Amino acid sequence: MSNTITCIIPAYNEEKTIGSILDTLKKVEMVDNIIVVSDGSVDRTAEIGLSKGVKVIDLKENKGKGGAMQAGLDSTDADIILFLDADLIGLTPTHVDSLLEPVVKGNALMTLGVFTSGRRTTDLAQKVAPYLSGQRAIKRQLLNQISDLEVSRFGVELALTRFVEKKEVGVEVVQLPDMSHVMKEEKLGLVKGFVARLKMYWEIVNYFLKNPS
Ligand SMILES: O=c1ccn([C@@H]2O[C@H](COP(=O)(O)OP(=O)(O)O)[C@@H](O)[C@H]2O)c(=O)[nH]1
Ligand SMILES: O=C(O)[C@@H](COP(=O)(O)O)O[C@H]1O[C@H](CO)[C@@H](O)[C@H](O)[C@H]1O
Numbered sequence: 001m002s003n004t005i006t007c008i009i010p011a012y013n014e015e016k017t018i019g020s021i022l023d024t025l026k027k028v029e030m031v032d033n034i035i036v037v038s039d040g041s042v043d044r045t046a047e048i049g050l051s052k053g054v055k056v057i058d059l060k061e062n063k064g065k066g067g068a069m070q071a072g073l074d075s076t077d078a079d080i081i082l083f084l085d086a087d088l089i090g091l092t093p094t095h096v097d098s099l100l101e102p103v104v105k106g107n108a109l110m111t112l113g114v115f116t117s118g119r120r121t122t123d124l125a126q127k128v129a130p131y132l133s134g135q136r137a138i139k140r141q142l143l144n145q146i147s148d149l150e151v152s153r154f155g156v157e158l159a160l161t162r163f164v165e166k167k168e169v170g171v172e173v174v175q176l177p178d179m180s181h182v183m184k185e186e187k188l189g190l191v192k193g194f195v196a197r198l199k200m201y202w203e204i205v206n207y208f209l210k211n212p213s
Contacts, residue, residue: 003079003104005137006033007096008072010065011086015044017182018086022052025084028096030104035076036086039068045086064153064203065134073143080104081143085134087182090118095176103137108172110138110164118180131161132204135176142169148211154200155207162211 007025011018018036025034036049040062049056057071069083080103082096095113102108113135114126126133134157142164143149152159164171184200185193 004032004077005030005080005082005100005104006035006072006076006078007031007082007084008069008076009034009036009084009086010039010068010072010134011036011041011045011049012039012062012065012068013041013043013045013187014086015041015048017088018045019048019052021084021086021088021091022049022054024091024093025096026052026054028093028100030097030100031082033076033078035072037068037072039063039065063150064156066149066152066154066156066159069156070150073149077140079140080137081140082137083134085181087187088135088179089181090179095179098174098176099135099137102172102174103139108170109142110136110160110169110171111174112136112171113174113176113179115179115181116175117177121183122180130173132157136160142167152203152207154203158204158207159211 025031034054036054037057038046040059046056046058057075059071082100099111099113102111112133114130114133115123146159146163149156149159184196188196
């Protein structure tokens with residue numbers, strides 16, 4: 001069976017890291033298309049995406065992570081979607097292959113990537129809450145059944161996780177060695193970063209409160 005694979009990268013002001021992620025992705029044979037969704041970025045994120053020759057959706061207003069992911073989905077009919085964050089450090093083609101293979105081979109409908117042996121802080125966060133990871137490959141047919149991604153903001157990972165749990169769908173957890181991401185406090189400074197972190201937690205809790213079961 002032939003599977004088309006599109007990688008969607010929601011990106012909000014990620015000019016420092018998006019370029020190297022795209023360089024890595026372009027080396028992966030299995031990936032047919034790459035879409036960067038610049039989520040109201042005010043830096044060079046969209047420009048860098050275009051300079052790397054990938055499709056860029058340049059949202060004029062910030063819709064939140066879930067909204068950016070949905071905008072990417074609306075513009076592709078690929079059978080398998082790979083979601084990656086735009087602030088990854090240490091992404092290699094092997095990581096990408098390991099996220100895709102179980103879904104391509106039909107051994108899982110979704111994979112979930114978890115950082116290991118990267119940096120202590122980011123490893124720990126994913127150990128505590130692996131289901132919040134932004135690195136996943138997932139069959140399109142599943143995504144079509146989830147109606148509220150667009151409005152979920154940072155609740156999007158919870159939305160995906162709860163959906164697959166409810167449907168009792170096969171999920172494979174994939175270890176992503178030596179990978180990390182740039183933390184909010186590193187991107188924005190201690191105070192603004194911490195405020196952004198609280199806002200993210202609030203968006204996750206808010207999604208949970210609105211969707212209690
Ligand atoms: O309003 C937003 C907030 C975040 N993101 C993207 O979603 C991913 C994960 O967000 P972030 O890096 O802030 O979360 P962290 O990985 O630090 O938890 C990154 O690619 C962000 O650029 C987005 O598209 N819109
Ligand atoms: O690991 C975490 O606790 C958070 C926050 O990361 P940082 O505080 O920026 O290191 O990041 C994850 O959770 C977000 C919300 O579900 C996801 O969108 C991110 O992709 C994921 O890395």
